[in-house]
Amino acid sequence: MIELIQFSWSPFCLVQRRILDYSGVRFKLTNIPNPDRTLVWRLTRQRYYGVPILRDGRTVVFETDDDSQVIAKYLDAKLQLDLFPKQFHGVDRVLWRFIEDQVEGACFRLNDIYWREFVPKVDQLGFLRHKERKFGRGCLDQWRAHQAEWLENLTKQLTPYECMLAQRPFLLRAEPHFIDFDLWGMLACFLQSGHYQMPAVHTCLQAWHRRMLHLKKADVPSEKLHS
Ligand SMILES: N[C@@H](CCC(=O)N[C@@H](CS)C(=O)NCC(=O)O)C(=O)O
8 A cells, every 4th residue: 555654744746645645545643753764764774864755565666856756757657647638738837846945934933823733742853953953043033923924925925826716726737746736735834833824815726726625536527538
């Protein structure tokens, strides 16, 4: 059985989890503590310490750079999801770079503000140290102090996607594309603390978000998947 090794609030893990749910395949979720990557390190034979990674029998799948999408492409090929159709090659890369940088940057900061509520007590020291070493001392308090600005920033970052969804049910076409799952994962991180809602001004995004939440491959007409 496919196993997703993750922690639950990571935007990148939420992308892969939604893809797996969408596919309908049975899979196992293994949560690791944020500060302890021993399992990832061991499974990747000392080549990777990030999450998510995937274990599928003897195969272990992990990213090779920030923009590689190795895991999503593996799932796409194995489960025949048609999430990377040829006609969007290139455009999709531009979009996922933007989503995983600009949109992700606002989403994870807005979520991290509530870190004491969702990081288990035993992992809080490691979490705080990791964040402060990466983003500077007091970063979590600063993000909280600038919460309104970060919310405004996120709302602005989402405007292009609202425009796209005014034209069609999913971001690039009539059926979901990897880009839909990618954006969905970033927003799932933003929403996971329960302190936020989708920005009210983006009505098409709200409707898309509701559609994406429980979407299954079986709901997408199969003739469209191969057209
Ligand atoms: N581009 C990678 C990014 C993965 C990533 O940045 N994961 C974070 C957690 S959200 C991580 O494990 N970073 C390494 C670390 O925390 O040391 C992907 O799509 O999986």
